[in-house]
Amino acid sequence: MNPLEFDIPGAPVEVLLFAMFSLTAIVGALRVVMASDPFHSALSLLFNFVSLGALYLMLDQPFVALAQILVYAGAVVVLFLFVIAYLGDRRELATDAIRLRWLRPIAALLALSLATLLVGVVIASNFPNAVQELPETGAGFSFGSAQAIGEVFLTDYVLAFEITSVVLLVAAIGGIILGLTGRARHERMRKLMQTRSADQQKKSYDQAAAAAHRDRELNS
């Protein structure tokens, strides 16, 4: 029994809920794209993500909704906010820096036509009705529950699961390396390179690092 399904005469509450959350999702998305302050953009993205989470719940998928809230709203947006706060006020530059001015109207037109086309296709096509009886997994877990997702993930999709975890690990290492700055980065990289202890490698790296350092100082 869907907890959100209760009976109101006239418009079913589901339709109302869908209308509400889709509206917040669209408004949030529009604000992300349009706000001149990146901070506002990030906050609006939060609206968008939470609305999507609610829509996932309406689709009988509590685990994905939970993950949406935890990963996107909890982690990704917070990370964005951290970075924006760290970098300070960086609005877009004066208009004289804009290149290819004709690009913007074309892009707007393109996005509009894309939206029209896709929505038109969706309306025109004949999707099957959603199944009424939600199936259970082999072990008897209910559809969309954490147990059911876990079972499927660790049986049919175990390879995808492992690869995803490797990707996450690589991304974490990449983030650390990219985050290192200046001297610390230089030292860390040199230690990484020294595993072979090839003198020549070290020497050439030292030279490259020194040159990079010089360039940085010239630029700043």
Place this chain on the structure above:
Amino acid sequence: MSIEASAWIAYLAPLAGVLIILFGGMKLSHKVAGLVSCASVLISFGAAIATLLKWNSLDEPEHGVASVAWTWLTSGTFRIPFEIFIDPLSIWMLMVVTGVGFLIHVYSLGYMAGDPQFRRFMAYLNLFIFSMLTLVLAGNLAFLLVGWGLVGMASYLLIGFWHDRPTAVAAAKKAFIVNAIGDVAIMLGLFLIFMEIGQVSWIPVFELLPLAVEENSGRAFMICLLLLGGALAKSAQLPLHTWLPDAMEGPTPVSALIHAATMVTAGVYAIARLHPIFDLSMDAQKLIIVLGGLTLLMAGFIALAQTDIKRVIAYSTMSQIGYMFVAAGIGAYGAAMFHLATHAFFKALLFLGAGIVIHALGDEQDIRKMGGLKKYMPKTYKLFLVGSLALAGIFPFAGFFSKDEILAFTLAAGDVYGTWAYVIYGFGLLGALMTGLYGFRLVFLVFHGTESPLVAQYGRGEILHHGHATNEHGEAPRSMFWPVAVLGLLAVVGGALAIPGLWNVPHDFLHGAHAAPTREALEHAEFSTPAIWLFALAISLPIAVLGILGAWMIWGSGKLGSLRTRFPRMERAGQNAWGWDSMYDKVFSRPSQALATSAVAFEDTITVPALEEAEFAGRDAGANIARLQNGVVRFYALGTALAFLAVVVAFIWVEG
């Protein structure tokens, strides 16, 4: 140890020497490098003797023994195995090559001592021995071609050994190019044979080709002609002989080993080896005889006029190989191989003796600046004299038996080929006279007569070589002297291998299915008897003695000295080597240069501008396209979005 094993050892030992010197590089001292190269050839010689003994103890030595190492190349039914073929002919050559090769290696230790590139020289010399063994042991036509090419390369490397001398480099290139003509000819011959029978190994070729190709047909003549082209180039016979005199630019041991004893005789070997093929075409045989006869005569005349000691001997080599070609042409393979071996002895002896003289006089090769050396170099004089006597064919030296066997067979060939063969016999006799003349011209001009200033200088120990007077340790270093002495001994006793009426070792040894000592027709010729042989000896010996006497009169005692300047045109022609070089220059070199010049002009006026236009057009187009890559990420994203849109539209279009 089986016969195959010993043959493979003989074959591969020089290669091992090359590799050791090559990879040892600068780490090896000159002494070690020299030792390694000599030892490897000595091992090869020992293995060759073992192979010979094994062969004689074989139960049924009818055919040769083919030993396949692995299949070298396969393409459909075409198969070239990496194989060696052991039969009396290849053992004979194996003995000559490794034996003479070893002596010359030892000689080189002294001759090349002090040269900064000594190691490279020894490695090349070993490479040559290996290449020559590839040629003589090859078990099929393709492999023979490999050896043929390899000896050409080794010869090229050794002629051009002193690569800072432009003349040496030019001579090396000339030798290589002329030999390449021969290589191509042999290759085409190989293709023809393969077309006919689809096999390359000796026994199938010899057994199947006579069935596939009609005797005396055009096809048979064509095959023989192409194979003969290779033999002519390698053996410096008319008309592909011009490289040999120039090849004397190489160090003297090289001249002795490659351009006297071994490589230049490869053509004779090839005709003997491929005789079942040459048996198919009477015309090809006649061609070989005529070319050999003309070469032996022409080279004799030119040798009389040349003034460079090494060139004189080079023309003499050409002349002697002419005799071998005549013998091979008429089918007296045994006689040809016999003369090949004795010639290797006495010609190497003459070259090495000349090398001692050249070395002593500080690299002087002009005989007009020599004279009276007998006083300072008595031992060298005696050895050189032995060599010249053997060359001239005086009893009991080696050349006497071998050359006169050829002349005897030529006389017998008249029975097979018709009366014109007697003309060739006349050529041979005239050649014998010339041999005596030019051989002893050298002896008298270099060792007799009045002492020249240069020789006097040598006598006073004023000619220096690497800071030492060249006469410091007697006539020559011991390592240079004893190989010459051994060769001298061989030049004296070598002829005893075949004594008319008593025995004929080469003839008996070369007896076998595919190494017949004589062609069947010749075997049954009317005159093929020891009596004819003795008759031929009785005629040619006086002629040789006459030649020597003539030389004594003209250049020795001077009684007929006026004859020296009596034939100025003849002399000039001889010094110009009868104008072959300038003729080739006019006929081939100049037209091809003119063609090349016009090709360059064509390129400059048409090809290059057109290509430049194409280049500019391409560059402009590229520059225009490169502007698309403007670095603006949004621009790229727009492209992606557009493409996506296009795909969506296409889907809608298709799905309706």
Place this chain on the structure above:
Amino acid sequence: MTVDVEWFVALSAVLFSIGAAGVLMRRNALVVLLSIEIMLNAGNLALVAFSRTHGVHDGQIFAIVVMAIAASEVVVGLGIVVALSHLRRELDTDELTELHG
């Protein structure tokens, strides 16, 4: 369920187009990253909606994998933005054209 799956997919299409517009029109690298997140989420919505329609879990698995990848992408993308901000003042993609041909 009374809201048809069409509506979810249509919403996903609209969100995707908005995100695309952001990527194409904005010059601030951070906002471009945010827009990409919107596009990824739009895709997720469609996946989840289809998963519900067919009553199978595959779409959800995909959505979760996409989330993990998106998180990785954010980490690396933000790392690049931060490193870039150390190297030069502006984060304007129109100024970052060193790779032009």
